[in-house]
Amino acid sequence: MKKIHVVMLVCIAAAIAVLLGFMGNVTTYETIQSAKEKQGKIVTVIAKLDTATLYYDPVKNPNYLTFEAIDSLGDRMKVAYYYEKPYDMEKSERVVLKGKMENNVFEIRKKDGILVKCPSKYKDDMEAAQKNLDVTTK
Amino acid sequence: MKYIGEHLLPGQIGHFFIVLSLVASLVATFAFYFASKQNILEVKKSWLKFARIAFLLESISVLAVFVLLYYIISHHLFEYKYAWQHSDKQLQLEYLLSCFWEGQEGSFLLWSFWHCVLGWILIWKAKDWEAGVMTVVSFAQFCLATMTLGIYFFGHKVGSNPFALLRNEMDAPIFANANYLEFVKDGNGLNALLQNYWMVIHPPILFLGFASVLIPFAFAFAGLMSKKHDWIKPALPWASFSAAALGLGIMLGAMWAYESLNFGGYWAWDPVENASLVPWLTLVAGLHTNLIYKHSGYSLRATYFFYIISFVFILYSTFLTRSGILGDASVHAFTDLGMNWQLLLFILVFLLPAAWLFLKQYKTIPSIKKEEHTWSREFWMFVGSLVLCLSGFVIISITSLPAFNRTVEHFRFLQKIFKNAFAQPDDAEFTHNQIQVFVAIIIGLLTGAVQFLKYKNTPKSFIGKKFWLPVFISLIVALLIIFVGKVHYSAKGIGFMIAIHLAVFSSVYAIVGNISYISFVLKGKLKSAGGSVAHLGFGLIILGILISSGKKKIISWNKTGIAVFKKTAQEDPAENTTLFKGIKTDMHKYMVTYTGDKFDSSDRKRYYEIDFSPKNGSKGFKVYPNIIKNNKGDGFSPNPDAKHFLTKDIFVYITSFKDDERENDTTTFRNTEINAGDTAYFNNGFIVMKKANINPDSKKHLLQANETGIFLDMEVISKEGGKYIAAPGLAIKSTNEVRLIYDTVLAQNLILSFNKVIDAKTGKIEIGVKENDSLTSLLTLKVLEFPMIKLLWLGVIIMVVGLIMSIIHRVKSKPSKV
Numbered sequence: 001m002k003k004i005h006v007v008m009l010v011c012i013a014a015a016i017a018v019l020l021g022f023m024g025n026v027t028t029y030e031t032i033q034s035a036k037e038k039q040g041k042i043v044t045v046i047a048k049l050d051t052a053t054l055y056y057d058p059v060k061n062p063n064y065l066t067f068e069a070i071d072s073l074g075d076r077m078k079v080a081y082y083y084e085k086p087y088d089m090e091k092s093e094r095v096v097l098k099g100k101m102e103n104n105v106f107e108i109r110k111k112d113g114i115l116v117k118c119p120s121k122y123k124d125d126m127e128a129a130q131k132n133l134d135v136t137t138k
Numbered sequence: 139m140k141y142i143g144e145h146l147l148p149g150q151i152g153h154f155f156i157v158l159s160l161v162a163s164l165v166a167t168f169a170f171y172f173a174s175k176q177n178i179l180e181v182k183k184s185w186l187k188f189a190r191i192a193f194l195l196e197s198i199s200v201l202a203v204f205v206l207l208y209y210i211i212s213h214h215l216f217e218y219k220y221a222w223q224h225s226d227k228q229l230q231l232e233y234l235l236s237c238f239w240e241g242q243e244g245s246f247l248l249w250s251f252w253h254c255v256l257g258w259i260l261i262w263k264a265k266d267w268e269a270g271v272m273t274v275v276s277f278a279q280f281c282l283a284t285m286t287l288g289i290y291f292f293g294h295k296v297g298s299n300p301f302a303l304l305r306n307e308m309d310a311p312i313f314a315n316a317n318y319l320e321f322v323k324d325g326n327g328l329n330a331l332l333q334n335y336w337m338v339i340h341p342p343i344l345f346l347g348f349a350s351v352l353i354p355f356a357f358a359f360a361g362l363m364s365k366k367h368d369w370i371k372p373a374l375p376w377a378s379f380s381a382a383a384l385g386l387g388i389m390l391g392a393m394w395a396y397e398s399l400n401f402g403g404y405w406a407w408d409p410v411e412n413a414s415l416v417p418w419l420t421l422v423a424g425l426h427t428n429l430i431y432k433h434s435g436y437s438l439r440a441t442y443f444f445y446i447i448s449f450v451f452i453l454y455s456t457f458l459t460r461s462g463i464l465g466d467a468s469v470h471a472f473t474d475l476g477m478n479w480q481l482l483l484f485i486l487v488f489l490l491p492a493a494w495l496f497l498k499q500y501k502t503i504p505s506i507k508k509e510e511h512t513w514s515r516e517f518w519m520f521v522g523s524l525v526l527c528l529s530g531f532v533i534i535s536i537t538s539l540p541a542f543n544r545t546v547e548h549f550r551f552l553q554k555i556f557k558n559a560f561a562q563p564d565d566a567e568f569t570h571n572q573i574q575v576f577v578a579i580i581i582g583l584l585t586g587a588v589q590f591l592k593y594k595n596t597p598k599s600f601i602g603k604k605f606w607l608p609v610f611i612s613l614i615v616a617l618l619i620i621f622v623g624k625v626h627y628s629a630k631g632i633g634f635m636i637a638i639h640l641a642v643f644s645s646v647y648a649i650v651g652n653i654s655y656i657s658f659v660l661k662g663k664l665k666s667a668g669g670s671v672a673h674l675g676f677g678l679i680i681l682g683i684l685i686s687s688g689k690k691k692i693i694s695w696n697k698t699g700i701a702v703f704k705k706t707a708q709e710d711p712a713e714n715t716t717l718f719k720g721i722k723t724d725m726h727k728y729m730v731t732y733t734g735d736k737f738d739s740s741d742r743k744r745y746y747e748i749d750f751s752p753k754n755g756s757k758g759f760k761v762y763p764n765i766i767k768n769n770k771g772d773g774f775s776p777n778p779d780a781k782h783f784l785t786k787d788i789f790v791y792i793t794s795f796k797d798d799e800r801e802n803d804t805t806t807f808r809n810t811e812i813n814a815g816d817t818a819y820f821n822n823g824f825i826v827m828k829k830a831n832i833n834p835d836s837k838k839h840l841l842q843a844n845e846t847g848i849f850l851d852m853e854v855i856s857k858e859g860g861k862y863i864a865a866p867g868l869a870i871k872s873t874n875e876v877r878l879i880y881d882t883v884l885a886q887n888l889i890l891s892f893n894k895v896i897d898a899k900t901g902k903i904e905i906g907v908k909e910n911d912s913l914t915s916l917l918t919l920k921v922l923e924f925p926m927i928k929l930l931w932l933g934v935i936i937m938v939v940g941l942i943m944s945i946i947h948r949v950k951s952k953p954s955k956v
Contacts, residue, residue, distance in 0.1 A: 002509045007521055015528040018573050019535055025569060026539065028558035044561030046466060058794045059885060060858065062714035062918040084714045084793035084918055087774055096466045098562065111713075112401075112566060115466070 027098060032075035035101050044098045045106070047071040049089065056085040069097065069106070079106045081114055092116045141305070143319040144217045149301040152206040156299070159199035159250075160283040166192035166276035174269035174364065186269060190261060193272065196279055197254040203286070204247055207300050211237050216322045219304045220244070226327035230741060236332050239341040242460055243286050243300035248342060250282040252349035260353070267369055270360025271353070278352055281484055285477070295476045330766040330775035333741070336394035344391060344414065347384030348452050351417055354380060354424060355449035355492070358442050362495040365502060367438060370431055375945045377425040377445070378668075382941035384418045389934045398777050402789065402922050403687070404930070407570040409468045412537040413455030419530035421448040423523035430516040433593045437520055439503050444527065446492045451534065453485040458541065467540045467562060513601070515591040522584040529577040536569065568630060575637045578680050582644030585673045586612070586651025590659070604658055612650045616643035619685070623925075627688040642684050648677030668944025675937025682930025693726035693788075694921035714793050717748070718885070719915040728752055732917055733760075742766060743777065746917060748790060750781070761790045763919075786925040795917040807906035809893060814901050820909055822886055823856040825864070827905070837867060840879055845869040847879070850892050850905070854883050866892040866905065 030043040047069035054067040065081040079097060089095070096115035099108035108114060169189030176182040207220065212234050216222040224237040224244075238244035257275050264271055288299025304322065305313040312318045331337075357373035391411065392404040405411060424444030427437040458464055461478045510517040543559040546552040563569045590596075590605045619625060620639050628635050652674040656667045664671075694715045717723050717732040724730075731749040738745060743764040751758035763779040778791035810818045818825045828851040833841070841847045849867035856862075867879040882889050891906035 003512065004510060004517065004520060008524060011521075011524050011528050015532050018532055022532075022536055022563070022569060023560075025563040027561045027563060029561050030558065042564045056794070058714070058716045058918040059887065059916060062716045062794065063712045082712075084920070087776060096561075098564065110565065112406075117465070 031073055032069070032071045032077045033073065035106065036075075036077070036104065039101050042098065042100045044096060045069070045071065045077075046094055046096050047077075049092055049095050050076070051090050054085075054090065058084075069095065077101070077106050078104065079108065081108045083111050086114055086116045088118055089114075089116050091118050093118060139316055141217075141319070142317045144303075145213075145215050146217075146303075148206050148210055148215070149218060149303065152203055152210075152301040153299065155199040155202040155206070156283065156286055156288075156301070159196050159203065160280065160287065162192050162196035162199060163276050163279035163283055165189075166196055167273055167280055170269050170273040170276055174273055174360065182269070189269070189272065189276075193254075193257060193261070193276060196276070197258070200247065200250050200254050200279075203300075204251060207238065207244065207247070208234070210301075214325065216325050217304055217319055218300075219302050219307045220300045222304050222322065222325045224326070224328060226325040228742060229328055229333075232335070232338060233328055233333050236337050236341075237328050239345075240328055240332055241300070243298050245341065245345065246282055246285040247300070248345045249349055250279060252346045253279050253282070253352065256349055256353060264372060267357065267360060267372055270364055271356040271369075273363075274356035274359050275352060278356075278488075281487065284480065285484075294479065296480060298477065331398060333766065334394060334398040334777070336390060336397055340387065340390040340394050343383060344387030347380065347387040347414075347418075348456075350376070350380035350383050351421055351449050351452050353377075354421070354428075354445040355488075358445040359492055359495070362442070362492070362499055365499065367504065370428055370438070370441065373445075374425075374428055374432065375948045377421065377428055378941045378945045378948070381418065381422050381425055382938045382945075384414070384421065385941075386934065386938050388414050388418060389931075393931070396789075396927075397780070402778075402791070402920065403690070404927075405683075405687075407533075407567050409464045409537045409540075410459050412533050413451075413458050416530040416534045416537075417448045417451040417455065419526045419533075420444050420451060423526040423530075424448060426519050426523045426526075430519050434510075434514070434516045435504070435506050436510060436516050437523075439500065439505055440520065440523065442496055442503065444523070446496060447527075450485065450489045450492070451530070453488060454534070457481040457485055458537070463540050463544050465540070511595040513591060513596040515588055515593045515596070518584055518588045518591060522581060522588065525577060525580050525584075529574060532573060533570065572630070572634060572637075575634070575641050578641045578684075579637070579644045582641065582648040582677060582680055585676060586644070586647035586649075589652070589655045589670060589673070604654070608651045608654045609647065611654075612643060612647035615650065616646045619646065619681075623685065623689075625685060625688050638684060638688055642681065645677045645680035645684060649674055649681065652677065664943070666947055668940050668942070668947050670940070671943055672937050672940030675933045675935070675940055678929050678933030678936060680933075682926060682928070682933050686924045686927040686930060689925045691923045691925075692920065693728075693923055694919050695726070714918045714920050716885075716916055716918045722751075725921065726923075727754070728758070730919075730921075732915070732919075735915075746792060746795075748919065750788070759788075761788070763790050763792050765792060765795060780924075782928075784928065786923055787927050789922045789924055791920055793918045793920050795915075807889075807891060807908045809904050809906050811896060811902055811904050813903075818905065818907060820886070820888060820907055823854065825890070825907070826853045826855065827903075828852060830901075830903070834865075837865065837879075840867070841869055842871075845871050845877075848892070848895075849879075850903075852890065854886060854888060854890075856886055860885060862886065864888070864890050866890040868892050868894070 027042050027044045030038065030045055032045060032047065035043050035045050048071070050068040050070055054065075056065045062084060063082055065083070065085045067079050068076055069079050070076050079099070094117045096117065097106060097108060098110065098113045098115075099106050101107075166189050169185055169192055173182050173185035173189055176185055209215075210218050211221045211225050214221060214225070214227050220241055220243065221237075224240045225234065229237070239248060253275055257272060257279075260271055260275065261268055285297045286300055287297030288302060289296050305318065312321050315321075353376040354373050357369040357376070361367050361369045388411070391414070395401070395406070395411075396404040421444070424441055427441040427444055430437040431441055457478075461481055463478075510520070539560050539562070546556050546559070586608065587605070590601065592600065616639075620642055625638065625642060626635060627638050652670045656662065656664070656670045656674075660667050660670070692713050694713060715723060715725060715730075717730065719732050719734070722729045722731050728750045729752075731751070733747045733749050735744055735746045737743075743766045745762045745764045748761050748763065749758060750761065759781050761779045761781050764777045766775050766777060776792045778789055780787045780789040812818055812827050814827055814829050816827050818827070831849050831851060833847050834849055837847055837849050847867050847869050849865045852864045852866070854862040854864050862883045862885060864881045864883050866881040869877040869879055871877075876894075878891050878893070880889055880891050887909055889906075889908040891908075893904040893906050896902040896904055
């Protein structure tokens with residue numbers, strides 16, 4: 001076997017090892033129910049924000065945000081986030097939350113733990129456009 | 139029904155040109171193909187002539203569509219959905235072009251436009267390879283033309299027509315009126331984030347990069363079709379060009395992210411970024427194996443593989459970013475245009491024939507049986523290419539997680555194995571960083587060292603002083619950077635910190651190695667130094683990334699003392715500080731004040747003036763982060779601002795804000811009688827009255843000459859434990875002329891007054907307490923310090939310059955004889 005083949009095999013093996021290591025680190029998508037069953041484990045939950053429960057007061061503490069989220073099965077959970085409130089969060093169609101359930105509160109301790117998905121950001125969402133059209137014509 | 143006020147002509151002409159471009163590119167594909175297969179010179183020439191005419195028609199069509207769409211947008215013809223959806227009347231002229239690439243159709247057009255430009259350069263320069271290469275280019279143009287077609291084919295939507303009319307695309311009752319246009323007064327507008335000057339130039343350069351990756355692929359494909367392999371020479375400057383254009387396009391995107399997005403950085407390993415980085419990595423790998431083959435005869439097969447896979451990755455990234463698959467994994471929100479199958483097909487029509495031809499001809503592609511010498515340049519260059527390529531594969535595999543989930547959804551047996559869909563890891567950025575730092579180490583070392591080796595074999599005597607001197611210098615420089623510059627990124631553990639230290643050495647070595655190669659080996663002859671200059675730039679990029687990210691510092695540390703949870707090495711989230719208008723706030727080395735804001739009607743942004751005064755008394759500066767109302771939906775978008783110093787950037791953005799709206803100010807003062815030492819309560823805590831001071835020095839400025847002042851010394855203690863000093867006062871001129879001097883505790887929305895002395899003997903006084911919901915303007919800031927970020931941008935410029943130098947060198951030195 002040529003040297004170059006040895007090098008190739010070593011590199012490819014390293015790449016595969018890295019990828020396997022990565023697969024060991026991925027989180028899984030959970031429902032609120034199953035997230036509650038996996039207390040303390042970092043998971044990802046796709047849910048809808050209950051706007052009425054959103055609490056953020058930059059005067060008191062600009063690094064603390066709480067709200068409640070509801071998933072598609074109708075379950076509800078409290079969420080705590082320790083950074084600023086993402087812009088336009090109230091208008092989100094859904095939020096992707098990455099964190100862990102502790103004492104029945106979903107704790108998000110990484111800045112990128114909330115991904116806000118707005119219906120009309122960057123894209124051609126017909127529903128938002130339609131709504132906009134209805135407003136402009138009224 | 140006859141509608142009133144519509145301008146249908148531009149759309150009809152536009153659609154005609156879309157169809158024409160589709161037909162012309164298909165004709166060009168066949169004509170170029172026949173020309174490439176033809177051996178009789180006369181016949182070949184006539185086919186070529188015919189093909190060029192078809193490609194000319196195609197180019198004119200693409201240009202016409204471009205111009206017409208621009209006409210529609212710039213004239214605000216909102217009867218067209220594209221104009222209505224992506225622009226509005228207030229938009230500044232310079233952003234009208236950005237409307238183009240906000241939508242998918244416009245960006246496909248842009249891509250197509252660059253193929254035309256590159257196509258004509260090929261027709262002009264590629265000589266014998268013209269027919270074969272242009273077959274592929276024309277076919278790519280055909281595929282892109284289908285993307286803007288907008289017809290239904292057996293129930294499947296094929297393409298999305300940029301000239302579609304609003305009334306045909308949407309279902310709303312107003313379209314029952316013939317005069318519906320009177321109601322559609324304005325468009326939806328351009329996304330606020332795209333209203334940034336980087337966004338005017340980043341997409342065109344990036345798409346030039348995308349388009350240029352096709353050319354090495356086309357050469358390789360033409361080579362496989364004709365079983366001739368001498369395309370390797372004319373393809374080389376094209377690959378260099380592609381590395382420059384795509385690299386610049388990616389980094390302009392990073393610049394845009396840094397300047398206008400608020401994740402506080404230039405790179406976040408977002409799927410959209412990864413998807414354009416990966417083709418660049420494989421293309422650069424191909425560029426190097428291409429050089430190996432040119433000089434030593436090795437690595438031809440690898441070159442084929444890299445060039446093919448690079449373009450396939452471009453197509454795959456198009457699929458990933460436009461199919462909506464990344465929806466829950468990326469900050470960018472992409473939707474499904476309903477064209478997923480078409481996008482998938484786009485990949486397959488290039489991948490399958492290329493893969494099939496490559497495998498079929500694998501045995502006939504020349505390769506050298508003899509092993510490379512260990513001390514040969516080609517051996518180590520190949521190792522570098524391999525590492526780059528695998529790094530790309532790892533990145534794209536991680537990025538493809540959502541696509542993997544989607545695949546599982548389609549197959550029941552896979553669903554049984556993978557019950558839960560996979561989501562991003564807890565620390566998504568670190569996932570990439572911990573892998574790629576090792577790639578940076580290896581590539582940096584190879585970049586610095588390998589040029590000192592010779593092709594075929596390097597005599598032992600050659601690896602002498604010239605080789606070791608740069609190593610020695612780099613070691614000293616790297617140690618200085620690490621220990622004097624304090625690059626100690628320990629948040630991810632000691633292992634990662636050591637890896638970063640190694641990478642600092644390795645990137646410094648890439649810089650020093652190439653400088654000394656240029657000065658000692660090339661004797662300063664810059665003409666042929668393009669490659670070394672590009673490597674030097676690459677080294678600077680890596681060093682800039684390591685220092686600016688490794689030493690990135692959040693300085694808007696919250697000091698209110700409110701600990702939400704215990705600080706650990708990994709988690710310290712108190713990154714935001716709230717500023718009240720006009721109140722100096724302590725931040726790192728500065729006293730920071732939010733002094734005011736101003737609305738600029740020309741760009742519809744509200745600029746906030748933030749004053750930074752260094753505590754050591756040196757000259758301060760002001761930054762102007764802004765907020766733009768997002769016309770799509772009714773939210774807001776922040777735009778950061780940065781103060782640029784030579785060695786660092788102070789980067790500021792507004793994370794939340796509140797206007798000074800006192801419309802709800804219905805609360806009144808609540809009066810309380812109180813003695814020294816007593817406490818009074820308010821909703822969020824209590825107030826301790828300590829004593830009264832007469833004419834204290836600190837308050838003299840509030841008094842007029844003939845007034846006597848009595849000020850209270852009070853302490854406000856909030857439930858959260860915050861302590862604030864308050865000193866409301868009375869200014870007495872005479873018994874009839876008493877003036878109240880209020881004091882406010884902004885952080886607690888409190889206004890305090892000292893109303894009167896009730897009993898001078900007992901010290902009983904009356905104070906007023908007013909609590910207010912919206913007391914004042916405030917904003918929350920995040921401030922970051924990026925040291926040495928200029929190295930990164932400088933590196934990008936040098937790398938691009940180096941690549942251009944090498945293109946010029948190759949084109950000049952070799953009048954492309956084939």
